Amino acid sequence: MKAIACTERGGIETLKPVTVPKPSDPEGYDVLDYPDYYTRCPDPPHVLGFDGAGTILSTGPSVKDLKPxxxxxxxxxxxxxxxxxxxxxVDSRSVALKPNNLEFVQAAAMPLTYITAYEALVERLAITKGEDAGILIVNGAGGVGxxxxxxxxxxxxxxxxxxxxSREETQSFTKQMGATHVVNHREDIVQQIKDLNLKTPIRYVFITSRTEQYLGPAAAVLEPFGKIxxxxxxxxxxxxxxxxMAKSLAFMWxxxxTKPYYGVQLESHGEILRELKGFVxxxxVKCHLKxxxxxxxxxxxxxxxxLESGKGIGKVGLSVDLVGERGKAFT
Amino acid sequence: MKAIACTERGGIETLKPVTVPKPSDPEGYDVLDYPDYYTRCPDPPHVLGFDGAGTILSTGPSVKDLKPxxxxxxxxxxxxxxxxxxxxxVDSRSVALKPNNLEFVQAAAMPLTYITAYEALVERLAITKGEDAGILIVNGAGGVGxxxxxxxxxxxxxxxxxxxxSREETQSFTKQMGATHVVNHREDIVQQIKDLNLKTPIRYVFITSRTEQYLGPAAAVLEPFGKIxxxxxxxxxxxxxxxxMAKSLAFMWxxxxTKPYYGVQLESHGEILRELKGFVxxxxVKCHLKxxxxxxxxxxxxxxxxLESGKGIGKVGLSVDLVGERGKAFT
Known part of the structure; x- marks a missing residue:
C-alpha cells in the first residue's frame, strides 16, 4: 500500500465551485463547520478520512524534498x-517523514490531533514556552485532549x-499524558478548581468537548483577560x-x-509534523493510539x-495489516 | 470645583461584599456586564458618572507624582x-495631567472612550503599528468609534x-475622524465591502454597537484567523x-x-491617559466633543x-460653567 505525494502545490486555486444540490429542507443544510462547504468540496463521491500514513508511490516534478x-x-x-x-x-507541503520509532498505524494516529492541539495552544491561544500560567483542558483523555x-x-x-x-481509567490516562491536576467534569468544575488553591492563575482554557456546557465554567475560573x-x-x-465580558475574556475557534480550506499558510502542517517527528x-511526545x-x-x-459512544480514550487506528509493520494506516 | 486624587492606592482590597438586596424577580437581576456587581458596588446611594476632569484639592501621603x-x-x-x-x-494611578490645549469639558470627553478604544485596538486585538491590515469599525461616528x-x-x-x-452628517464626521472608507450599516455591509475591492485584507473588526447584528457580517468580511x-x-x-469557526476567528470582549473591577493593572489607565495628553x-488625536x-x-x-435616541455623534460633555474655562466637567 502506497501513498502519493502529489505534484500540485496547493490546490485551492484549482477548485471550482461545483453544483452539489443542497438538501431541499433549508434546516437540514449542513452548515456545521463551513457555511459554504458544498460549493468547495470534491465532486461526489467524497471519500472520507483525514489522517494517514504510508509510502510515497510517486511525486510530481515540483516536489523536491520527498521521493518515492x-x-x-x-x-x-x-x-x-x-x-x-x-x-x-496529498499535497506534499502537508506531509512529513514518519517518526522512525512509530509503526504506520501509530503514526497515523497523530497528525489531526497533534496539529489541532498545536494550532490551538501555540497559534490561537499564543501560549509562550515556560509561561507562569495554568491551562484547563476539557476532556483530557480524548484524542485531542x-x-x-x-x-x-x-x-x-x-x-x-x-x-x-470522570472515570478511573481516563483519569489515570490523562495523568500519563501530562495532567498535573485532574477534575471530574461530572461534578462542579469551578468549585473543584477553587479547592485546588492553585498559586498559578488559569490563563487558558482549551475546550475539546461540548463548548456550550463549558463556556460558563471557563469564564468563572479564568483570570481577567484570559483566553478560551x-x-x-x-x-x-x-x-x-x-x-x-466582565473579565474581558477572549474566545477563539x-x-x-482553516488553512487547507482557504488556501492559507499551506506549508504550516508539514512544518508542524516535522517538529512532531523529532518530539516523538x-x-x-507519546503516541496516544489506544x-x-x-x-x-x-x-x-x-x-x-x-467514537459515537463518547467513551473513547486516546485514538483508534485502522491498518491494512493489523500488526502495522508496513502499509497504510488511518485513524 | 475640585477633584481629589485619593490616598488609597488600589481599593479592590478594601472592598467587602455588601448585602444589597437583589430584585425579587430573578429575571430582573441585572447581570448585564458584571454577574457579581451587587456584591462589589459601593453602598447605596451609588453616584453614577465615569469620566471627569478637574483640579486636585488634596492628595494622600503616598501620592508622589501629583499635587493639589x-x-x-x-x-x-x-x-x-x-x-x-x-x-x-479617585485613584491617583488612574489619572493624568489634563492636555494643555483642552478645556475641562473637552478633556472630560476623552478618557472613557479613548481608554476603551485603546484597550480594544492595542491590548485586545493586539494591532501592531504600521501593520498591512484593514479594520472595520462599526459605528464610526459614535463616541468610542x-x-x-x-x-x-x-x-x-x-x-x-x-x-x-448611515447619515450624511455622521459619514462626514467619521471621515474627519480617520475613516479611509465608509459603508452604510443600513444596507448590506458585506456586499459594500466586497465592492470596495480592497487590496489590504480586513484582519480586525471592532464592534461598538449591536454585537448580535454584526457578528455574522464581521465573520464574512474577515480573513482567516481574523479577530473581532x-x-x-x-x-x-x-x-x-x-x-x-471555518475561519478560526477570535472574538474578544x-x-x-475590567482592570479597576478586578484590581489588576491599576497603573494602566493613568499611563494610557499620559500618552493621550501628548497625542492631543x-x-x-482630536477631541470629539460635539x-x-x-x-x-x-x-x-x-x-x-x-444617548438613548441612538443618534449621537461624538461626545456630550457637561460642565459647571458652560464655557468650561475652569471647574469640573463630565461626559
Missing part, C-alpha cells in the same frame, strides 16, 4: 479526497495543566450572565481545516461506533 | 463613587480603516451558521471596567435622552 519510497504521515484537507482509501493524492496536555506540559512547559476526566479556545461547533453560545523520536482495527468496512464501523 | 492644584482628567471605576458630583475621590478610528489611522497607521455610518472585539453586551451571540497636544450641557439635573437629563 519515503514513509510519510499527514493530515488531510476537507476539500480533497480523504484517506479511507487504498491510494491517496491527550495530545494537548502533552504539548502544554512537555513542549510549552506550563507549571499547571488541569484536565477533566474551542474546537467543537455549537448552536448555543452562552455569554450573557457569565464573566466573559480552532479548526484544522526523543520521547517528549486501539487497533482493520482498515475495512468492519473496522470503520467499529471505530465510528466507539 | 494640578488639573487632571480621568475615567472612573465601576466599584467607586462616580463623577456626577461636586467632589470625587470616532476615537477608535483616529487611533487606527493616526496612532497605529493602518492603511485601511472602514467605518460604518466588541464592547457591547448581548443576549444573542450568533456563531453557528457563520464563518466564525473589551470592558474598560501635538494634534495627532455638544456641551450644564452639569445639573437638566443637563444630565438631556444628555441621557440624547
Amino acid at each position: 519510497g519515503d514513509d510519510i504521515f499527514y493530515s488531510g484537507s476537507p476539500i480533497r479526497q480523504g484517506s479511507n482509501a487504498q491510494y491517496q493524492l 491527550s495530545v494537548a496536555s502533552q504539548i502544554a506540559r512537555w513542549v510549552l512547559e506550563l507549571p499547571v495543566v488541569v484536565t477533566t476526566a 479556545c474551542s474546537i467543537v461547533q455549537t448552536q448555543e453560545f452562552p455569554q450573557y450572565g457569565t464573566e466573559m 480552532c479548526l484544522l481545516g 523520536e526523543e520521547g517528549k 486501539q487497533r482495527l482493520g482498515l475495512n468496512y468492519e473496522g470503520l464501523r467499529k471505530a465510528h461506533e466507539g | 492644584g494640578d488639573d487632571i482628567f480621568y475615567s472612573g471605576s465601576p466599584i467607586r463613587q462616580g463623577s456626577n458630583a461636586q467632589y470625587q475621590l 470616532s476615537v477608535a478610528s483616529q487611533i487606527a489611522r493616526w496612532v497605529l497607521e493602518l492603511p485601511v480603516v472602514v467605518t460604518t455610518a 472585539c466588541s464592547i457591547v453586551q448581548t443576549q444573542e451571540f450568533p456563531q453557528y451558521g457563520t464563518e466564525m 473589551c470592558l474598560l471596567g 497636544e501635538e494634534g495627532k 455638544q456641551r450641557l450644564g452639569l445639573n439635573y437638566e443637563g444630565l437629563r438631556k444628555a441621557h435622552e440624547g
